[in-house]
Amino acid sequence: MSDPFQSVTILGGGLLGGSLALALKQDVRMWARREETVNKAKQLGVNGATSDLALAVKDSQLVILCVPVGAMPKLLEAAIQAGLPADCLITDVGSVKGMPHQTLGPIVKNSGRQFIGSHPMAGSEQGGIQAARKDLFAGAACLLTNDGMASAQNTQRLDAFWQQVGCQTTWLDSARHDALVARISHLPHILAAAAARTCLENPSDGSFGGGGLRDTTRVAGGNVDMWTEILLENREALMGPMQRSIDDLISLMSILDAQDQDAARQWLEAAKNRRDSL
Numbered sequence: 001m002s003d004p005f006q007s008v009t010i011l012g013g014g015l016l017g018g019s020l021a022l023a024l025k026q027d028v029r030m031w032a033r034r035e036e037t038v039n040k041a042k043q044l045g046v047n048g049a050t051s052d053l054a055l056a057v058k059d060s061q062l063v064i065l066c067v068p069v070g071a072m073p074k075l076l077e078a079a080i081q082a083g084l085p086a087d088c089l090i091t092d093v094g095s096v097k098g099m100p101h102q103t104l105g106p107i108v109k110n111s112g113r114q115f116i117g118s119h120p121m122a123g124s125e126q127g128g129i130q131a132a133r134k135d136l137f138a139g140a141a142c143l144l145t146n147d148g149m150a151s152a153q154n155t156q157r158l159d160a161f162w163q164q165v166g167c168q169t170t171w172l173d174s175a176r177h178d179a180l181v182a183r184i185s186h187l188p189h190i191l192a193a194a195a196a197r198t199c200l201e202n203p204s205d206g207s208f209g210g211g212g213l214r215d216t217t218r219v220a221g222g223n224v225d226m227w228t229e230i231l232l233e234n235r236e237a238l239m240g241p242m243q244r245s246i247d248d249l250i251s252l253m254s255i256l257d258a259q260d261q262d263a264a265r266q267w268l269e270a271a272k273n274r275r276d277s278l
Contacts, residue, residue: 004164010031011067030046031051032050064118073103095233143170144162182240
C-alpha cells in the first residue's frame, strides 16, 4: 500500500509523537520545543527531529498535533504563521474530541484548511520520548471524528494513514467519542487512582501486595498533569459513569451487610463475564 501522505509532520515529542515518528516508514519531521527532546529523538532514530517550527511544517501534507489539548490552538496558530501549507490536513491525538473541534475548528475554517480528530487508543503509564516505541500502535483502536465535515478524500487518506501504522479505525462524532472513552478509558484511570489512594494508604503495605494490586493500580502511575487535563476536559461525560460506579459499590455494601451469598456471587459473576469478553 502506498503512503497516503508523502510528507508528515508531528508537533510534539512525547510518547505518542515519538512512537508515531518511529512507526512511520516514510521520512517524517518531528518538532519539539526543547533541544533535549530533539537530541533524544535523534538518538532513537528520528532523523527529522527539530526545534525549528518552520522547518518542521515546510511542504507538509499532514500535521499531527501531539501536545496537550489545551496547547493545541496556540501551536496550530504558530504553525500556520510559520508557513504550514494551505492544503495540509490537520489532525491530533488528544484523548478528548469535543474540545479540539471547538477550539481548533474556527482556526482551521478561517485558514481554509481541514481538521479531523484522531484518538489512537495506545499509550503507557510511562511518558516522554524515552518511552517511545515503534510498535505502540500495532493492533490499537483509533477513533476518528469528522465534526468539521472534512472532504471524503481527506477522511479516506487519514483512515489509511492510521491503518498503515497498525491501528483499527472507527468513525464517531465527538460527543459519542467522549462518552465512550469516559467509560472505557477515563473511568478506569479514576478507579485505579481510587484503589491506589485506599489500598496504599500506608505505602509500606504495598510490599505485601501481589500482582492483583500492581495490575489494578498500574495506570494510576500515569502523568498527573496530563490526566488532570483529561479528566477536567471530559468531566461532563464522566459524571454518569462515576455515579453508576458509586451506586454499584453501594449496592455491594448492602449485599455484604445482608450476608447475601447468592447476590454477592451474582455481582462477581457479572463482572467476571464482562471481563472475560475482552
